[in-house]
Amino acid sequence: xxxxxxxxxxxxxxxxxxxxxxxxxxxxxxxxxHPDRNPGDKEAEERFKEAAEAYEVLRDSEKRARYDxxxxxxxxxxxxxxxxxxxxxxxxxxxxxxxxxxxxxxxGDMFGDEMGAxxxxxxxxxxxxxxxxxxxxxxxxxVERKIRLKRMxxxxxxxxxxxxxxxxxxxxxxxxxxxxxxxxxxSLFGQMVRVVTCPSCNGEGQIVTDRCKDxxxxxxxxxxxxxxxxxxxxxxxxxxxxxxxxxxxxxRGGPAGDVYILIAEKADPYFERQGDHILCRLPIxxxxxxxxxxxxxxxxxxxxxxKIPAGTPSGKIFRMRGKGLPHLNSSSTGDQLVQIVVWVxxxxxxxxxxxxxxxxxxxxxxxxxxxxxxxxxx
Numbered sequence: 001x002x003x004x005x006x007x008x009x010x011x012x013x014x015x016x017x018x019x020x021x022x023x024x025x026x027x028x029x030x031x032x033x034h035p036d037r038n039p040g041d042k043e044a045e046e047r048f049k050e051a052a053e054a055y056e057v058l059r060d061s062e063k064r065a066r067y068d069x070x071x072x073x074x075x076x077x078x079x080x081x082x083x084x085x086x087x088x089x090x091x092x093x094x095x096x097x098x099x100x101x102x103x104x105x106x107x108g109d110m111f112g113d114e115m116g117a118x119x120x121x122x123x124x125x126x127x128x129x130x131x132x133x134x135x136x137x138x139x140x141x142x143v144e145r146k147i148r149l150k151r152m153x154x155x156x157x158x159x160x161x162x163x164x165x166x167x168x169x170x171x172x173x174x175x176x177x178x179x180x181x182x183x184x185x186x187s188l189f190g191q192m193v194r195v196v197t198c199p200s201c202n203g204e205g206q207i208v209t210d211r212c213k214d215x216x217x218x219x220x221x222x223x224x225x226x227x228x229x230x231x232x233x234x235x236x237x238x239x240x241x242x243x244x245x246x247x248x249x250x251x252r253g254g255p256a257g258d259v260y261i262l263i264a265e266k267a268d269p270y271f272e273r274q275g276d277h278i279l280c281r282l283p284i285x286x287x288x289x290x291x292x293x294x295x296x297x298x299x300x301x302x303x304x305x306x307k308i309p310a311g312t313p314s315g316k317i318f319r320m321r322g323k324g325l326p327h328l329n330s331s332s333t334g335d336q337l338v339q340i341v342v343w344v345x346x347x348x349x350x351x352x353x354x355x356x357x358x359x360x361x362x363x364x365x366x367x368x369x370x371x372x373x374x375x376x377x378x
Contacts, residue, residue, distance in 0.1 A: 007067065010050050030052065030097050033048040049090060092242075123203070126152075128257065130149075136268045136300055139265060141233055143230075145231065151248050163209075167210035171206060179204060204251065231261075235263045242258055276326070281338075284308060300325065313342070
């Protein structure tokens with residue numbers, strides 16, 4: 001497995017660099033290593049993806065703080081890749097670049113079908129985002145869910161062409177089928193060139209004279225599909241799973257968009273997640289705290305026994321190895337941290353109150369007078 005480089009080193013910035021400087025440096029690197037400027041250069045492609053991954057972490061204050069404190073392991077603790085998903089590929093890097101800098105950098109058809117518009121109005125379909133709430137128990141074991149998608153699908157009547165069967169469409173004369181035209185204007189800095197949607201064909205590249213009766217010339221109709229999604233164990237809020245080609249159908253036979261399954265953990269009333277570890281609070285009686293004994297403790301997936309030593313104070317934390325959450329894409333498992341709470345009953349019977357009074361009056365169990373030193377061990 002390749003060791004990831006330090007993100008500050010990847011971008012060549014100081015650890016105290018502000019967000020604007022990070023963005024400026026990333027843009028310079030992205031333009032240098034962009035695949036359109038380095039066709040077929042695998043090394044440049046890797047540098048492009050590496051820079052985008054580093055940028056996605058350092059531009060986000062929360063991710064950056066976790067990275068500064070824990071490094072890559074802190075981000076992966078329940079996160080998969082540093083940007084939060086199960087993988088960071090070229091299309092993710094391209095989307096990162098396009099989101100913040102757009103396509104106006106002189107690359108021509110920068111992303112083609114991969115990122116959206118291509119020639120002839122064959123636009124990629126829109127992506128879908130779905131939030132999937134999971135319990136900690138489902139996070140611990142992984143889960144398979146069926147999800148119903150409401151999406152635009154290719155019209156069967158016209159096959160996505162938009163024309164009524166038997167008729168035909170013609171290439172737009174203004175954009176020559178490209179769906180876009182260039183506009184040239186003059187300014188103090190010279191000529192400015194913009195690429196805009198063709199007004200004659202609305203970016204479709206074709207002129208439809210006899211529109212399909214089912215889709216009214218759109219080439220797409222509303223539809224539904226149920227898909228099955230397997231979520232691996234160890235995911236966390238902020239992770240996402242990408243389902244390629246399951247989003248809205250593209251117009252004029254263009255490729256379908258993607259579906260992003262966003263993970264959202266449900267709050268658990270008894271367990272608190274801390275990376276791969278989980279924390280719970282176990283109430284014990286005063287006699288148990290004094291004398292010790294064995295107790296059964298609920299876990300995420302069942303129950304386990306824990307030994308309470310004699311003289312255990314309230315607040316003491318015990319570690320149950322391997323009873324936490326699995327690490328995403330790894331065989332390692334976190335621990336369950338059990339915090340002891342000596343239980344003080346609110347109401348007591350007369351007999352129990354009398355018993356407590358006798359203990360209260362017993363000098364042998366009274367604490368020392370005054371305060372304890374701050375550095376004194378329990």
